[in-house]
Amino acid sequence: MTFTQSSIKKTVGEKNQLPSLVTEAQPQVSEAEMIEAVKTLLIGLGENPDREGLKDTPKRVVKALKFLTSGYHQSLDELLNGAVFHENADEMVLVRDIDLFSSCEHHILPILGRAHVAYIPNGKVIGLSKIARICEMYARRLQVQERLTAQIADALQGLLKPQGVAVVVEASHMCMVMRGVQKPGSWTSTSALRGVFADDAKTRQEFMNLIQHRPRFNN
Ligand SMILES: Nc1nc2c(ncn2[C@@H]2O[C@H](COP(=O)(O)OP(=O)(O)OP(=O)(O)O)[C@@H](O)[C@H]2O)c(=O)[nH]1
Ligand SMILES: [Zn+2]
Numbered sequence: 517m518t519f520t521q522s523s524i525k526k527t528v529g530e531k532n533q534l535p536s537l538v539t540e541a542q543p544q545v546s547e548a549e550m551i552e553a554v555k556t557l558l559i560g561l562g563e564n565p566d567r568e569g570l571k572d573t574p575k576r577v578v579k580a581l582k583f584l585t586s587g588y589h590q591s592l593d594e595l596l597n598g599a600v601f602h603e604n605a606d607e608m609v610l611v612r613d614i615d616l617f618s619s620c621e622h623h624i625l626p627i628l629g630r631a632h633v634a635y636i637p638n639g640k641v642i643g644l645s646k647i648a649r650i651c652e653m654y655a656r657r658l659q660v661q662e663r664l665t666a667q668i669a670d671a672l673q674g675l676l677k678p679q680g681v682a683v684v685v686e687a688s689h690m691c692m693v694m695r696g697v698q699k700p701g702s703w704t705s706t707s708a709l710r711g712v713f714a715d716d717a718k719t720r721q722e723f724m725n726l727i728q729h730r731p732r733f734n735n
Contacts, residue, residue: 550578584619587656592671595653599643600675608719610634611647612727620691621658629687629703631665632727635672636679636712636719642672661687661706669708680711682723 554574558565565574612632620627631651635642654667669683688703712719 547578551575554578581624583656584617585657587653590653590656592650592653592675595649596642596646596675599646601641601643602639603637603641604639605637605641606679608634608636608722608726609641609644610723610726611644614648614651616651616655616664616685616687618655618657618659618661618664618687620689621660623691623695624658625690625694627655627659627661627664627687627689629661629685631668632682632684632686633668633672634682634713634723634726635676637676638678640676640678642676647672661685661689661704665706666708669710673710678711680709680713680715680719682710682713682720683708684727 551574554577555565558570558573563570565571610632611634612630614631614633616627616629616631618627618629619625633647633651650671651668654664654671657664665683665685668685669681672678672681672683684705684707686703686705692698692702693700709720713723714720
């Protein structure tokens with residue numbers, strides 16, 4: 517299978533030169549047409565979309581899908597809200613166990629997992645919650661786990677120009693659990709290492725040790 521990006525374009529107005537991908541077709545389809553398409557799907561599945569329980573389902577499905585892909589309409593500038601601060605810190609900052617809910621682009625089924633994100637500052641730090649928000653922005657798109665992982669790393673690298681960034685995503689793909697090969701226990705780990713995390717084995721190892729360490733608290 518090849519992954520083609522020929523039908524995608526950059527979101528107008530996205531700053532930071534980080535591409536946000538949307539389909540060409542998106543603005544040309546009305547909500548009514550989307551609702552009608554879900555109705556067609558239900559009929560194709562042998563259902564009666566006019567029965568009481570399903571009457572509002574197409575509308576709900578469109579609303580849910582729009583929420584689950586709302587990351588297409590966010591920009592880094594907007595979500596950062598200026599929360600990048602000058603600071604002389606130069607030790608590793610790690611935010612781990614960030615819950616992720618994404619959707620696989622092959623089946624539009626959930627990818628459930630978590631991200632661990634670390635960086636070593638180089639004169640600038642970012643509001644901690646913004647790291648989780650960046651993860652969410654890229655998760656709320658149709659994704660493959662590898663690209664999601666790389667986008668998080670590249671966003672931080674672009675914003676902070678740190679000494680390095682490391683991102684690990686661990687996730688279970690419902691398309692491998694509920695259908696297809698049906699392997700409920702399986703999960704996939706992907707990493708994206710930039711700067712010193714890619715170049716220096718000791719720094720990388722410190723990060724790997726920290727994400728494996730069980731914290732003494734659990735909130
Ligand atoms: N690399 C990668 N593959 C993914 C991801 N999400 C889903 N896939 C895989 O994409 C592939 C699509 O393969 P196809 O053979 O075209 O689709 P399929 O017939 O539904 O495949 P099966 O899942 O094996 O039944 C599958 O192997 C999925 O497991 C992801 O995030 N990264
Ligand atoms: Zn899938």
